[in-house]
Amino acid sequence: MNETETDKRRETGCPSSAPDEAQMVDEVYRRSEAGLHRMMDCYGALLQSLSMSILHDAGEAEECVNDTWLKVWELIPPYRPAHLRSFLCKLTRQISVDRYRAAHREKRGGADADLWVELNESMMAPERSPEDAETAAAVREAIEGFLLGQDVESRVLFTRRYFFCESLQSLAERYGTDPKLLAVKMARMRGKLKKYLEKEDIYL
Amino acid sequence: MIVKRTTLSDALSELSDERIEEALELDSAEALRRAGRKEKALRNEMRSRKYRRWLAVPVCAALCLALLPVCLRFAGRLAGNRPGEINVQVANPWIYVDSAADVAARMHTELPALPAGKTARQCAVLQPEERQASSMGDLIFTDGSRLRLVKTEAGAEPSTDQMARYSGYADAEWLETETLHGLHVYRFRTSAGDLAAWIRGDLYYCYEYLDREDLLKLLAGMPEGRN
Numbered sequence: 001m002n003e004t005e006t007d008k009r010r011e012t013g014c015p016s017s018a019p020d021e022a023q024m025v026d027e028v029y030r031r032s033e034a035g036l037h038r039m040m041d042c043y044g045a046l047l048q049s050l051s052m053s054i055l056h057d058a059g060e061a062e063e064c065v066n067d068t069w070l071k072v073w074e075l076i077p078p079y080r081p082a083h084l085r086s087f088l089c090k091l092t093r094q095i096s097v098d099r100y101r102a103a104h105r106e107k108r109g110g111a112d113a114d115l116w117v118e119l120n121e122s123m124m125a126p127e128r129s130p131e132d133a134e135t136a137a138a139v140r141e142a143i144e145g146f147l148l149g150q151d152v153e154s155r156v157l158f159t160r161r162y163f164f165c166e167s168l169q170s171l172a173e174r175y176g177t178d179p180k181l182l183a184v185k186m187a188r189m190r191g192k193l194k195k196y197l198e199k200e201d202i203y204l
Numbered sequence: 205m206i207v208k209r210t211t212l213s214d215a216l217s218e219l220s221d222e223r224i225e226e227a228l229e230l231d232s233a234e235a236l237r238r239a240g241r242k243e244k245a246l247r248n249e250m251r252s253r254k255y256r257r258w259l260a261v262p263v264c265a266a267l268c269l270a271l272l273p274v275c276l277r278f279a280g281r282l283a284g285n286r287p288g289e290i291n292v293q294v295a296n297p298w299i300y301v302d303s304a305a306d307v308a309a310r311m312h313t314e315l316p317a318l319p320a321g322k323t324a325r326q327c328a329v330l331q332p333e334e335r336q337a338s339s340m341g342d343l344i345f346t347d348g349s350r351l352r353l354v355k356t357e358a359g360a361e362p363s364t365d366q367m368a369r370y371s372g373y374a375d376a377e378w379l380e381t382e383t384l385h386g387l388h389v390y391r392f393r394t395s396a397g398d399l400a401a402w403i404r405g406d407l408y409y410c411y412e413y414l415d416r417e418d419l420l421k422l423l424a425g426m427p428e429g430r431n
Contacts, residue, residue, distance in 0.1 A: 090219070
């Protein structure tokens with residue numbers, strides 16, 4: 001495997017082919033640790049990079065990825081994801097975002113916050129009310145609708161920037177464009193999204 | 205509803221598998237360009253398909269209108285008429301060509317009476333509604349003779365058989381020939397006094413050039429009344 005292929009694999013995970021993914025899911029479904037290890041080999045680097053983009057801390061990111069594997073082991077079975085790679089990305093993103101929020105709340109809370117964290121570990125993973133989940137689902141649906149109306153370039157840039165939290169510099173290098181131009185493009189897209197959401201009666 | 209920033213972030217975490225896979229697959233400038241071209245082509249195709257659907261209606265309607273005369277003519281042939289047989293009627297101010305099927309139908313129709321007070325020459329310039337009221341297919345002269353303009357095969361003179369078929373008599377005799385706007389007009393008379401004119405030329409010339417004035421000129425040169 002040459003260097004470019006290795007880089008690609010690190011970024012996007014194993015070559016995404018449905019039979020391979022299904023096989024890995026099957027193995028974990030049958031409680032095979034070997035299956036989980038194969039997943040780690042394939043997607044570990046991708047998830048680490050995603051978590052790093054959110055937390056900017058290698059150690060924290062590694063912990064998030066480990067939490068992801070634990071969550072996968074808990075969820076499968078009974079859950080059987082149709083798209084393993086995106087399922088893993090979603091889990092890692094949510095875990096990393098939760099950790100980021102907890103860390104920031106901790107900072108805001110001052111020294112006493114450590115005590116509370118020690119006292120109640122569950123605070124690290126904030127609970128979401130059913131109303132929040134319902135609202136998030138409505139917003140997600142609106143965002144999906146907005147993205148469907150955009151061209152493929154805008155969709156990919158949006159997802160890479162706001163789901164994978166990739167930096168503008170990295171995006172510009174990846175797609176061979178100027179970071180400033182990209183920033184303008186993203187600002188316009190945010191403006192369009194805001195208008196679209198307002199039309200759907202969603203205000204930020 | 206007003207949503208918190210955290211809710212927006214949570215919503216993004218639940219983005220569809222399709223969007224995430226798309227972003228992961230299109231991880232280079234070249235891949236993105238290729239996908240962009242493909243999507244653009246697809247959108248254009250969809251758009252043109254939509255337009256094509258809308259265009260189909262007027263195009264079909266225009267085609268139907270264009271094919272209608274051909275179909276009528278074909279129906280006339282099926283009804284037993286020879287190709288090139290036409291029935292020229294007088295309309296004000298243009299002569300128009302009726303369907304070939306009418307020729308056969310009118311051949312055996314009893315000659316209708318001329319509207320009261322009209323002579324043959326006046327008859328030729330009757331208003332369309334008057335002609336319709338008298339149900340005339342041909343130009344009717346006061347003595348009951350009639351004028352029918354018939355196109356023959358290119359370059360051929362009408363045969364006695366042809367004349368007989370149209371006039372109903374076998375002893376038709378040639379009167380004279382003249383050229384009118386490049387059309388050769390043959391007139392003939394039968395023992396019963398039927399009078400007909402044969403035009404050798406193109407059907408469309410006939411349609412195009414024989415207007416009301418031409419027809420009057422043609423009629424002026426014809427003997428009136430039964431001989």
